[in-house]
Amino acid sequence: MYNSSNQPLINLAWHHPHTGQRRMMSAALPVTIGRAADNSIPLDSKFVSAHHVRLEERQGEVFVIDMGSRNSVRLNNNDVSDESVVFHGDQLQIGPFTFSLEIPENSSVLAGPATQLLPTSQIQRVAKMTAHAAVTPVLPHQQPLIRDTGTADFPPAIFRKKIVPVDMLTRIVGEQIEETSYLAIGGGLGSFVWVDHLMVYGVKRQDIVSIGFEPKPYGRYRRLCRNSQIPDHERLRSNSDSCPDNLWGWPGYAVREIWDNTSHGRLGQAARIGWQIFNEPLVQTYTPKAGVVFDSIDQEAARIGWDKIWRHGRVRAVRKTDDGRYVVAYSLIKPDGSTEHKLILAQFVHLAVGYPGVRFLSDLQEYREKTGDFHHVVNAYEKHDEVYDHLEQYGGTVLIRGRGIVASRIIQRIQEARERSGRDIRIIHLMRSPNTEGQKAGLAQRAVDNHWEFQPFNWPKAAWGGDLRKKLENANTKTRAELLDQWGGTTTADRLDWRDMVREGLTAGWYSIYFGTVLDVRPHKKTGQIATKVMQNHGEVALAVADYIVDATGLEAGIEGNALLKDLVTHYDLPRNGKGRLKVTNDFALIDMDNGRGQIYASGISTLGGPFAAVDSFLGLQYAALRSVDNLTAQNAPGLRRLNGLRSLNQWTRWARGVQP
Amino acid sequence: MTPTLRGRWQSRLFLMGTLGFLVTIFFMIVFGSIAPFYLLVLVTVLGFFWDIVYTLIQKWRWDHDWPPAFQLGAGIWEMIVLAALVYGADIIGMAPRPDQFLLHYSAVWLAVFAGSQSLMRLVFPRWRYNGGQWLS
Ligand SMILES: Cc1cc2nc3c(=O)[nH]c(=O)nc-3n(C[C@H](O)[C@H](O)[C@H](O)COP(=O)(O)OP(=O)(O)OC[C@H]3O[C@@H](n4cnc5c(N)ncnc54)[C@H](O)[C@@H]3O)c2cc1C
Numbered sequence: 001m002y003n004s005s006n007q008p009l010i011n012l013a014w015h016h017p018h019t020g021q022r023r024m025m026s027a028a029l030p031v032t033i034g035r036a037a038d039n040s041i042p043l044d045s046k047f048v049s050a051h052h053v054r055l056e057e058r059q060g061e062v063f064v065i066d067m068g069s070r071n072s073v074r075l076n077n078n079d080v081s082d083e084s085v086v087f088h089g090d091q092l093q094i095g096p097f098t099f100s101l102e103i104p105e106n107s108s109v110l111a112g113p114a115t116q117l118l119p120t121s122q123i124q125r126v127a128k129m130t131a132h133a134a135v136t137p138v139l140p141h142q143q144p145l146i147r148d149t150g151t152a153d154f155p156p157a158i159f160r161k162k163i164v165p166v167d168m169l170t171r172i173v174g175e176q177i178e179e180t181s182y183l184a185i186g187g188g189l190g191s192f193v194w195v196d197h198l199m200v201y202g203v204k205r206q207d208i209v210s211i212g213f214e215p216k217p218y219g220r221y222r223r224l225c226r227n228s229q230i231p232d233h234e235r236l237r238s239n240s241d242s243c244p245d246n247l248w249g250w251p252g253y254a255v256r257e258i259w260d261n262t263s264h265g266r267l268g269q270a271a272r273i274g275w276q277i278f279n280e281p282l283v284q285t286y287t288p289k290a291g292v293v294f295d296s297i298d299q300e301a302a303r304i305g306w307d308k309i310w311r312h313g314r315v316r317a318v319r320k321t322d323d324g325r326y327v328v329a330y331s332l333i334k335p336d337g338s339t340e341h342k343l344i345l346a347q348f349v350h351l352a353v354g355y356p357g358v359r360f361l362s363d364l365q366e367y368r369e370k371t372g373d374f375h376h377v378v379n380a381y382e383k384h385d386e387v388y389d390h391l392e393q394y395g396g397t398v399l400i401r402g403r404g405i406v407a408s409r410i411i412q413r414i415q416e417a418r419e420r421s422g423r424d425i426r427i428i429h430l431m432r433s434p435n436t437e438g439q440k441a442g443l444a445q446r447a448v449d450n451h452w453e454f455q456p457f458n459w460p461k462a463a464w465g466g467d468l469r470k471k472l473e474n475a476n477t478k479t480r481a482e483l484l485d486q487w488g489g490t491t492t493a494d495r496l497d498w499r500d501m502v503r504e505g506l507t508a509g510w511y512s513i514y515f516g517t518v519l520d521v522r523p524h525k526k527t528g529q530i531a532t533k534v535m536q537n538h539g540e541v542a543l544a545v546a547d548y549i550v551d552a553t554g555l556e557a558g559i560e561g562n563a564l565l566k567d568l569v570t571h572y573d574l575p576r577n578g579k580g581r582l583k584v585t586n587d588f589a590l591i592d593m594d595n596g597r598g599q600i601y602a603s604g605i606s607t608l609g610g611p612f613a614a615v616d617s618f619l620g621l622q623y624a625a626l627r628s629v630d631n632l633t634a635q636n637a638p639g640l641r642r643l644n645g646l647r648s649l650n651q652w653t654r655w656a657r658g659v660q661p
Numbered sequence: 662m663t664p665t666l667r668g669r670w671q672s673r674l675f676l677m678g679t680l681g682f683l684v685t686i687f688f689m690i691v692f693g694s695i696a697p698f699y700l701l702v703l704v705t706v707l708g709f710f711w712d713i714v715y716t717l718i719q720k721w722r723w724d725h726d727w728p729p730a731f732q733l734g735a736g737i738w739e740m741i742v743l744a745a746l747v748y749g750a751d752i753i754g755m756a757p758r759p760d761q762f763l764l765h766y767s768a769v770w771l772a773v774f775a776g777s778q779s780l781m782r783l784v785f786p787r788w789r790y791n792g793g794q795w796l797s
Contacts, residue, residue, distance in 0.1 A: 465663055
């Protein structure tokens, strides 16, 4: 990534938000971006601060630094608080602008023997880029170059092979490569649950490593919850016995809540919860408070010594080795924020990297790009608290798209704002079509009220552990996708307070539902609000004018959104399941990634479409962990002993006493 | 819990054979009679039939589940049928005192209910995913 005078280079590509014109620029670092004319890239937009960000190189890594701008800096849809390392292929968002970053490799590498291994697609990309932007002939490489190891790039060029010879790798690196038996990539809830299972089954802490961005296993999850207006004291949509902190699911959160209330003398509250779980789901299903779940995970993390297992880092690539293991390249992020390139060899790998990204409805995405207005058109999963603050101060109208659980919670939040402030706050709920009859499957049918469709959780309960789980497991790839379509769909929890709020809002008139297809979204000239043109189902075109639009349609994004998964899937040409996600066995092992004794497992949303419906849930993460660790036990993987009967009971008593597994 | 038919049978057999049996021995000693044992066997055997009916009912529910309230309802229903057989048809040839019958039946039901909510999960960690099967 250095030019002839050995200055580090970066290529930036972006579209002009108004004209749509594509711009490219190749510049030597450091690069500054902002509204003022003295920036390397001056941008004309009121959503860009005078001096917004600075990109600079430190020890072979490129960093983006927020220059204290009043407007946010976002990297791959995540807020950058201070500064962050950036990688080749990252998307940097500044106001209405989205920059694609390319960090080209040192051109001298072109002459090296490794060039042969370069996939042709990349060579074509070089050609295209040079034609457009007249940059010095540099080679865009998968990952940025590492300077501190002298000759080697990172991940090393040897990572272009399908099978990496360990001897050669050791010679290149020039030192012994660290080894571990078990490696959990992601460090989120999926990784935590898997590690917890390993340890309860007998694996020692020092044989496990987990690499991720967030020190707390629920770090990313809690952020998504908070953004979508589920603060710690709100209740989740989760079963009592879905406990990421407890392999057995007993005592579940309901029993613990009853116990907690009883021991604090709140007998009435305890009885109320007891009555609720006894009657669920006939009256209303019990769900735990978010904060209670986080606290329980903290306790379990302390019990298993998670802080000694977890490392702060970003995994860049995983490769098979010639000795039946895997080599993993990652950037270790040190406490001072600097990074170091590292390799680690692992026998068994677990992949749980969570949601690849937030997805917008295309018309809203277009609106945001065109107008640069990121404040009035928001996604329910991104931080948008200022919307409610503003509503509480001035009142206004919010247009909501989507009718799932998040939409319910957003409406509840707006209702709170109404009550708290007494302002005139209105909701226009835009739905594609009326819904008067619930989904049917076999003999059963889902309930519907005011066009909202209900099921206690996002899949029928029997898909977690009853006949429907077996049915899905036994089905073929195509049928699995069909069954998932039938059981899933957009539903919300059947909460009495939510039903009441919808009814009350409809009667009082502050909540209204419209059906139709969106034709376009644009600024409303007369009022300065946002106008959504809707083709209503009876053929009339209507204009819905609102101060804010909240997109509550979901978090779905293909696995390509995650650079690590994308690299793995393309490098090994892995098969996909009926939902385009990673194809796994019934034990959650990645198909075609087994390597001699070695095995890679996965869990979470990236396995949706496979043997289990609720993969993206606490219980689903637990189920996947149990299946994969059972599978490892059957292969006599190190440290594992079958967990059943008295051994299981014994481990549970250790959990109950809070002593390490 | 969302039991399957096989899961129901296996759990019934296990819980009646362990917790149900312990409770029954206690009452056999206290009442000085073998009747509680016969009742336990009878209720277990009848249960295998009821389980077929319950599994069919589940299919009408969207979630294919079996809420705790249904579990209680089933317990009461099974008791009514059992009482009819014991007192009406004199099926075991020795009808116990009604208060003893009620006490024993309730104790067994409570032990089995509590066991299915807790002990089964602790001893068989795969049980809750397998519709109540503890044998594979
Ligand atoms: C708002 C919301 C509410 C939910 N509520 C519930 C609920 O009530 N009950 C329930 O059961 N489920 C719920 N879920 C679903 C699910 O349980 C959570 O999403 C859960 O966090 C999924 O765990 P995960 O490990 O797959 O992902 P995460 O917990 O997000 O962990 C993945 C981690 O991997 C990291 N990562 C990604 N790429 C790399 C890389 N290359 N190198 C290193 N690290 C990387 C990410 O930064 C992240 O920290 C909810 C989800 C959302 C969004």
